[in-house]
Amino acid sequence: MRSLRTIVLTALAAALTVALAACGSSKKSTGASASSGTPAGVINPATESLTGGKRGGVLNDVQSEDFEHLDPGVAYFQLDYEIGSATQRNLYSYKPNTFSEVTPDMAEGPPQLSNGNKTITIKIRKGVHFSPPVNREVTAADEVYAIDRVADPNVANPYYLGYLASVEGMKSSKGGPIPGVKALDKYTLQLKLTEPQGPIVVGSMVLPYTAPVPEEYAKKFDAKKPSEYVNYMVATGPYMLKANSAGKILGIGYQPGKSLTLVRNPNWNASTDFRPAYLDQINVSIGGDSNVIGRQVLEGSHMTQSDAPAAPILKLAAQQHPSQLLISAGGGAGDRYIAVNNSDGPFRNVNLRKALWAATDREALDKLRGGKLVSDVMTHFLWNGIAGFEEAGGYPGPKVDYNEHPQGDMAVAEKYMKLAGYPSGKYTGSETLQVVGDSSAPANNVAEAVNQTLKSLGFKTKLNLVEHTVMYSKYCGVVSEKIDVCPNVGWIPDFGDPQAVLDVPFNGNLIVKNGTNSNWGLVNHAKINAAMEAASKVVGVQARGEAWAKIDRELVEEAVVVPYQWAKEPYIKSKDVVGVGQFWNAGTWDYAYTSLK
């Protein structure tokens, strides 16, 4: 628990710092740079216009994937956030073109921290109403219940202990009332903490658990095991899921794996919200073949696709319809790297890690995943749109010989093999490396290619390809398994802050042994751990960027893992749609800003 709490502390402190200082931030630190390989005319969500849309019309969205958890108390997935941002109002939110600047949403303004950062007071915005059948005005009590219910096992929020453990009574709560969460009056929310971690708790308030929930309506649904509130939930944003008069959504506004329908929330008051909400209705069709639905979107009218298009469709869009293609480079997109075991086995030797880095043809790995349209060759660890990216080396990355040849360089690899104590330039140890990869395409091809690279360096390997979730939960996330190489791991931060990018995957103090470890390389270098601890306390976007850029360089120096891809997320739309993507949410379409021509 200590480690988990540290994750949250550091990540949220960083997020808060960025948020508070965002107005004065320089583009060098947080702005999005031009990504390589993106065709001209393609939409960039970091620089898009948020105004001037035409009001009215019905947007038809298609997606192969289904949603996971639409309940704001549980939501933790890109597609769920897409719906949540149109239907729910968190205390604080991101506008679509930023991953750093936070805007008060359900909150009237910035939070007040007092009592040595142990008391948080937030004024709730007046005039916001719940959708039918609740209909009444949102009050601070609804925020209290929303926060209380995250500790309810029936709701099973996946992150609350990490972010809210310092709230009085939260750790022992099974769903409220929680002593540290109170409504002082109708519009004032107060949180009391046992430790001075106010900034961190405030930072977490961009997450959907802060969307208000009416207790008198939701409690009977939350009493079910598991909670059934998701099937009856009400909205506070400009849209709501279509429901019957009793508020039932399941089978009406949402048919799992089939469709979802958003209609205007009749109780939404535009004067209380920053979202323009141009569209009248959004129909989401779930399922279908990516090749077919991609063509329907490109050739059709008033359509968008909310998950990544199939490779042939992406190519077609880039070549013939660039204005219908959005590519989000950096921001809420993630990275991919080859995790090598820094704590056990041959790769404890830094020179062997450098040899593997040098030998890996990172361009080839990127091509296996779709090439320059959907990825940039990763040369270090912070990415575009995150403070410190340019300071850490920008797109070219640090100038070290094992990083300078993205196509791989066996001569450099041989040099480091010799430095590692293998004069022939090939590994001669007796161990057989355990390599565990993802069995689904294209990740399996990446794993095979990495396996070949290991063999070319003389390693004996045993490659085990398993289902994606099994890879994490049974092998790469389990410290005791002592996996040597995990070629298919990657990271997406919850916040647009360098600490959120680097801390959890590379801080040795955050390695957890309960089978849910996210430091897949078991990176545990005392010097780096200490530097992270110090950098977590730095305040100010520029200063934080610089501090974490230094850590980035140390991670490169130690070659803690082999980075190969900064992901770019592509989305397509019909030509008569003015699509606005969510830079903070990997570029997914923002229904509250998108409009029709």
Next chain:
Amino acid sequence: MQLRIKLGREARGALAKDRTSGDAVSQTMTRYIIRRLLWGVLLLIVVAALLFLMFRYLPTADPAKLRAGRLQSPQIIAEIRHTYGLDKSLPAQFWLYMKNLFLHFNLGYSYYSNAPVKELLFNRLPATLSLVFGGAIVWVITGLSVGIISARRAGSRLDRASMSSALVLVSAPEYWLGLIVLYLFAADIGRVHIFPGAGSYVGLTYDPVKWFESLILPWLVVAAGSAAIYARLIRGSLIETMGEDYIRTARAKGLPERTVVLRHGVRAAINPVVTVLGVDIGVLLGSSVLVETVFNIPGIGRLNYIAITHADFPIVQGTVLFAALVIIVANIIVDIAYAYLDPRVRYS
């Protein structure tokens, strides 16, 4: 008069004997059906047990950890495990599962949407039934017609062309065929805009005309491969049957050739087709995922596919059990139909 009385008595006696014999057959059939139904239930229990064990023992992801998300703590995982009953012993979980299944027809809840699996299945059933039974009608009519014509003109150019086409259709994967017909004939992305394309499916009760139009292409794709197989099957069977003595006798009696073929030839030759038809329909009801995906038809196959990709075990268990149930029932129906169609078949 006496003779007439005598004949009348004999006829009544024969009638009574026939009735006794008919009752005996009926009783035998009833016993047979009951026995098959009991075996079906037993088989279903075995399938349910195997499914339960498979999802617990094969290397799958821990549902509690999946449900917990990325920033996990042991407490959260333990709470989720408790909520879903995963913290109980395996026998206790199994007993609860079987009790819910057979006493309450409760298949559990989706790990993700929290929706009852039973509701999801019933919600998807109409789409899958529409697809499969419509497709079956197309493939039976087409397959039988082509097969009979080919059998009657065996060795002709028409026969060779039909059988070659059948071979091509059998070899064409449904997924590929679906994409091809969409790119050729779909109203939105096709080169010739004729039929509604993918995602156009609506329920029968919502709009019967649109329902029918939206299923034309999927029916053709579903039917293509099976029709080809059935055509080859009926052709071979009919050619063999038409060489039988009783066919020669029928012809010798002066019956028209059409009657000989349809009433005497096809009736006997159709038995193998009936056997595979039931099983094919059963299998397709549980595994129409490819056609449902290509044409974006929200059926059971696609529900199962999405559940597999999410490791949503209750849904996977529910859909597989449903498929098993359908196949078992289809087999029983086929066996019964077989007995009625072929008087030579006797069950003891």
